[in-house]
Amino acid sequence: MSNNKYCINCGKLIPANSEFCPYCSTKQPALAPTRVSEHAASKRYCPACGHSIPQYVKFCPHCGAEQPTNSQTAGNTNPSAAAKMGAQPKAKRPRPQRRSHFWRNFIIIVVILLLGMIAYFSYQNLVAQRYNSGPKAAQGVEKVIIKLEQPKNQNGNSNSTDNNGQSGTNVKWNPSSQNIDVTVPNSSPITKSVDANSPAVWNGVVSGLQGVSKVISTGSSNDDYSNIKVVRTSDNRLLLQVDKGQVLYNIRK
16 A cells, blocks of 8 residues: 555645645545555546546646546546547548540541541552553653643743643553553653753653652552653654653663
């Protein structure tokens, strides 16, 4: 049994045999059951200093703060927990989830690819219809020759006057040799560019016939339609031969 007890008024530790509290002069019960062991007494925590104190004291024996009544301290077993309950954090608002655009982007890419394929095959079909025979392929070459033979103005642009009939150039499909024959007379600007040693004009002729030959070869069902021969009529001399967009013979080389 402890030799000390707590004052029933101020709660301070006093000698067990004291009849009056030396601190607040309150008379203490003389009966033995009134002496309470420090460890046996029910505990609570001082709201001011947080120390563990007996449940029944009116003043804290550590800091002297007045203690609330039992109804006010019900459940106050941990001051830090009580303090935390007074300042609970606000509940966080859930962040909206971002919607994935993977499938949307995938569908857009697929649609673009399909449209590209449709456009490509439509173009191939159009070219195939345009050059599905030797005579039609010769007509395409003739249009290029007409443009190449048009006289240039001072700005270097072709005049709108069609000069093909005046030059005497002839373009036709030759079924026996399976190629397009382009016969040019000496009066043709094409022949003059060879004789006059004009590389700029002649290179334009070569480039133009290479382009149309490649288009015919790509879109036509018969590769022979892209075989183009340019021959001078005066001496039946081969000036240029292009097939599938490739130059097979060039008199200037």
